[in-house]
Amino acid sequence: xxxxxxxxxxxxxxxxxxxxxxxxxxxxxxxxxxxxxxxxxxxxxxxxxxxxxxxxxxxxxxxxxxxxxxxxxxxxxxxxxxxxxxxxxxxxxxxxxxxxxxxxxxxxxxxxxxxxxxxxxxxxxxxxxxxxxxxxxxxxxxxxxxxx
Numbered sequence: 001x002x003x004x005x006x007x008x009x010x011x012x013x014x015x016x017x018x019x020x021x022x023x024x025x026x027x028x029x030x031x032x033x034x035x036x037x038x039x040x041x042x043x044x045x046x047x048x049x050x051x052x053x054x055x056x057x058x059x060x061x062x063x064x065x066x067x068x069x070x071x072x073x074x075x076x077x078x079x080x081x082x083x084x085x086x087x088x089x090x091x092x093x094x095x096x097x098x099x100x101x102x103x104x105x106x107x108x109x110x111x112x113x114x115x116x117x118x119x120x121x122x123x124x125x126x127x128x129x130x131x132x133x134x135x136x137x138x139x140x141x142x143x144x145x146x147x148x
Contacts, residue, residue, distance in 0.1 A: 026094030029131065036128035045132065068092045069138065077137060084118040087111060091131055 030049070037045035068089055069077065075085035090100040097115065101108040115127070124130040 022094055025096065025099065028096075029091075029094045033128045033131060036126070074134075078118075078134065079121055080118055081114075084114045084121070087114045088118055088130065088134055091127065092134060 033045065034049070036042070068074075071082060071085040071089050074080065074088055075082050078085070078088065080088065086104060087100055090103065095103065097108060097111050101111045104111070115130075118124075119126070119130055122130055122133045124133050
């Protein structure tokens, strides 16, 4: 049974302090995450993203949206190597595998290897699932909890 999709397209510009250069990539990631949620009947993710957007527009963003932790803290929180945490941090910033490889001056194969290992450690199925798990983990750390 397929529930309703988000009534409006979410836009990365609702996130506080997002660099304009990150908006297109972040918008692509939002679209991918929402498509995954639609395919897997995960209405909670639409509700989560819509609530975030509403909170941010109301000026509550700094207290509600978990900040991306420094890479060493991501590594510790999720049991990752520092290289895997760098890939996770880049995913959370809306980067693709190809963009991550270019930014880190490594091959796409190296980034894919880190991704596959990170995905296994997180128990994730795909990139959107990695982002979902990380966001839920960061939200829990911020004291919000999370249900799925």
